[in-house]
Structures are given as structure tokens and as C-alpha cells.
Amino acid sequence: xxxxxxxxxxxxxxxxxxxxxxxxxxxxxxxxxxxxxxxxxxxxxxxxxxxxxxxxxxxxxxxxxxxxxxxxxxxxxxxxxxxxxxxxxxxxxxxxxxxxxxxxxxxxxxxxxxxxxxxxxxxxxxxxxxxxxxxxxxxxxxxxxxxxxxxxxxxxxxxxxxxxxxxxxxxxxxxxxxxxxxxxxxxxxxxxxxxxxxxxxxxxxxxxxxxxxxxxxxxxxxxxxxxxxxxxxxxxxxxxxxxxxxxxxxxxxxxxxxxxxxxxxxxxxxxxxxxxxxxxxxxxxxxxx
Ligand SMILES: Nc1ncnc2c1ncn2[C@@H]1O[C@H](COP(=O)(O)OP(=O)(O)OP(=O)(O)O)[C@@H](O)[C@H]1O
Numbered sequence: 648x649x650x651x652x653x654x655x656x657x658x659x660x661x662x663x664x665x666x667x668x669x670x671x672x673x674x675x676x677x678x679x680x681x682x683x684x685x686x687x688x689x690x691x692x693x694x695x696x697x698x699x700x701x702x703x704x705x706x707x708x709x710x711x712x713x714x715x716x717x718x719x720x721x722x723x724x725x726x727x728x729x730x731x732x733x734x735x736x737x738x739x740x741x742x743x744x745x746x747x748x749x750x751x752x753x754x755x756x757x758x759x760x761x762x763x764x765x766x767x768x769x770x771x772x773x774x775x776x777x778x779x780x781x782x783x784x785x786x787x788x789x790x791x792x793x794x795x796x797x798x799x800x801x802x803x804x805x806x807x808x809x810x811x812x813x814x815x816x817x818x819x820x821x822x823x824x825x826x827x828x829x830x831x832x833x834x835x836x837x838x839x840x841x842x843x844x845x846x847x848x849x850x851x852x853x854x855x856x857x858x859x860x861x862x863x864x865x866x867x868x869x870x871x872x873x874x875x876x877x878x879x880x881x882x883x884x885x886x887x888x889x890x891x892x893x894x895x896x897x898x899x900x901x902x903x904x905x906x907x908x909x910x911x912x913x914x915x916x917x918x919x920x921x922x923x924x925x926x927x928x929x930x931x932x933x934x935x936x
Contacts, residue, residue, distance in 0.1 A: 649715070651805055651837040652678040652701065657710030659696050670696040671707070672862035678805075680715075683831050683838045685848035688858030689899060694841040697863060698809050701839070702728050714805060724754075727798035731810040733790040737782040737797075744769065744778030747797045754801070768800035769793075771830055788819035792826070799830060806831075808840040812847070821879045824851055828877065845895045849888060850877060857898045867898050 659671040670693040678684050688694050699705040701712050703722040712719040714726060727750075730736050737746050747765040756764070769775050772792040782790050791811065798806055808827070812820040824847060831838050842848050848855045849871055857867040873887055882888055 648679040648681065650677045651680040651682070651715055652839065653711075653713045654697075654701065655711045657697070657700060657712065658708045659693070659700055659705065660708045661696075669862040671700065672864050674710070674863060674865060676856060676865060676868065678837060678839055680837050681835050682854060683828070683836075683840070683852050684854045684856060685840045685842055685852040686856045686858060687842055687845060687848040687895060687899070688863060689860050690843055692858050692861045693863035694843070694858065695809055697858075698728070698807050698839070698841050701805075702726060702807055704728075725801075725804040727801050727803035727806050729791075729794050729798050729806070729808045729811045731813045733782075733787065733794045733814065736794055737790060739781060739783050741781075742778060743774070743780050743782060743785070743793050746782060746793060747778075747800050750797065750801050764800045764802075765796070768796040771799060771833070772796045772826060786819075788815045788823065791815060791819075791823060795823075795826070795830070799834070799836075802834075804837065806836050806838045808838065810842055811840065813842075813844075820847075825877075825879065827851060832875070845892050845899065846883065848895060849873075849891045850879075850882060855891075855895060857895055867894075869894065 654677070655675045657671055657674040658669070661668045661670055674697060686694055686697065696705060700707040701719070703712075703719050703726075714723050738749065741749065744762070744765050747768055748761045751761040751764060754761075766775070766778065769778055772795050774789065774792050774796065777785065777789070782793060785793065791814070795811070811827075812823045815823065827838070827840075828851060830836070840848075840851055842851075852871050854871055855867075855869045856865055857869065858864065859866045869891065871891060873882060873885070873891075
């Protein structure tokens with residue numbers, strides 16, 4: 648597997664002098680091609696800042712972001728972002744189809760190719776019949792599907808999603824989570840989702856990066872070993888899901904992950920064994936002398 652995204656030593660500070668606020672502190676991680684990774688962290692810890700730095704919307708104070716080996720400077724062409732607030736990211740005066748086509752205008756594509764891509768993207772999110780409607784004629788969940796279709800239409804190497812389902816009801820959220828997993832697998836896309844929802848981070852991903860309180864640092868990088876086929880009811884009831892969400896919750900509340908605790912216990916046991924062996928060797932030596 649090749650590396651799609653590499654973030655190294657990333658720092659971002661807003662403002663300067665006494666009023667400066669460090670939002671992101673020395674973050675380093677990679678996301679492999681075809682992976683769906685989540686970043687979960689407490690509110691205000693710097694998740695959106697991190698995503699904006701990756702998307703080239705904010706220039707980091709220091710550090711490096713690279714996309715399939717190339718340093719990101721400015722907004723990379725083969726990257727798309729889905730934001731939480733669909734009502735502000737869609738143009739109300741353009742039809743749904745035109746909204747989806749819009750970013751393709753800056754690509755070297757013919758008009759018919761743009762239309763075909765938009766149509767395919769709308770089909771993949773289950774909205775093939777609404778291209779001629781306007782965003783305000785759709786429900787919130789449908790509008791967010793349009794935002795996802797618009798992002799997919801540009802066939803990005805990396806899809807970034809910033810709290811993408813935080814503004815929809817619980818049922819729609821479940822549908823959109825499943826939709827994201829389905830299109831990610833169908834297209835083999837690399838996706839990085841920012842969320843503050845622990846359950847969502849585990850359900851959606853192959854891997855969860857847990858961030859600390861502000862300024863954001865990575866406190867754990869947990870693989871999600873759940874089966875690729877997931878179900879909103881049975882997966883969430885499974886022992887593995889419950890264990891993982893507990894682990895993420897403990898980390899977010901400042902506890903050590905079970906794996907880390909187990910490793911620490913094992914190390915402590917090992918040291919105790921070594922001490923005991925040294926003591927008995929010393930006692931034996933004393934007896935002999
Ligand atoms: N443009 C800005 N100027 C100054 N400070 C900012 C700016 N944007 C964000 N911040 C501050 O940086 C910190 C991190 O903000 P950010 O939005 O990245 O956090 P977050 O984890 O995404 O929060 P939430 O989960 O609540 O959306 C916060 O303290 C915020 O007030």
C-alpha cells in the first residue's frame with residue numbers, strides 16, 4: 648500500500664504575541680491509499696484547523712503536508728472537501744446538477760463529460776432523479792448527499808470530510824455513514840473524516856486517530872478490525888465495536904488505552920521478574936562466598 652497523505656511536524660498558531668493560540672502542535676501521521684481514517688477529538692482541539700491545513704485552505708505555521716509525495720502548497724487539485732454546513736456550501740441559485748458540475752469547470756473536460764460525471768456522481772449517492780431541482784427544494788440529508796456527489800465528481804485522490812453528518816438527524820446520519828463507506832469501497836478512495844462522535848469514528852473507519860485537548864496532539868492511532876461489511880445495528884452491538892468505542896472514550900477522557908495499559912503491565916512484570924532473578928543471583932553469590 649502506498650502513502651497518500653503525509654503530515655509531518657505540523658503546527659498551527661492563530662495570532663501572535665500574548666494573544667497567540669496554538670491550535671495544532673507537532674502532528675505527524677500518514678494515511679495510506681484506499682484507507683478510510685477518522686480523526687476524533689474534543690470540541691475546539693484543532694480538528695478543523697488540521698483539516699484546513701491539509702486542504703491548503705490555511706497555511707500552517709510550520710511543518711509539512713504532502714499528497715502522494717508532492718508538498719501541498721495552495722489548494723491541491725486532486726483533493727475535495729465536504730463541510731458540515733451543506734446549506735452554505737451549495738449555491739442556491741444553481742440546480743443540483745449544476746452544483747455538482749461547478750468545480751469541474753476548472754478541469755480540462757468537455758461540457759458533455761462534465762454532465763456525465765455529475766450524473767454518475769448523483770447516481771452513486773442515490774439522487775439521479777433530482778438534478779434539475781434546486782438545493783433548497785431538498786431535505787438536509789439530500790443536500791449533504793449533493794455535497795458528497797460534488798466532491799466525488801472531481802474524482803479526488805483524497806476526500807476530506809469535516810464533521811460531515813453533524814447537521815442531519817440520527818437516521819439520516821446512519822444512511823450517510825453507510826453511503827460514505829459504500830462509495831469509498833466502490834471507488835477505492837482515500838478518505839479522512841473529522842468527527843467528534845466516538846461511535847461514528849469507529850463505525851466508519853479502518854483506523855481512528857485520537858487527538859488530545861487543545862492544542863491537538865495524537866494520543867492514539869487505533870486500527871479498527873471490524874469486518875468491511877458493516878451494519879448499523881449488529882456492528883454497533885458487536886463486542887469489538889463496544890471495546891473500541893470504550894477505548895476511544897477512555898482516551899478522550901485522559902485515560903490510557905487498554906493496549907497501552909496491558910503493555911505497561913507486561914513491562915512492569917518483566918522488570919519485576921528481572922529484579923527477582925537479580926536478587927536470587929545475588930543471594931546465591933553471597934551463600935557461595
Ligand atoms: N481563525 C481563527 N482565529 C483564531 N483562533 C481560531 C481560528 N479558528 C479556530 N481558532 C481557535 O483554534 C482552536 C481550534 O479550533 P478548531 O475549529 O480547529 O477546533 P475543532 O476541534 O474543529 O472544534 P469543533 O469540534 O468545536 O468544531 C479553537 O480554540 C478555536 O477558537
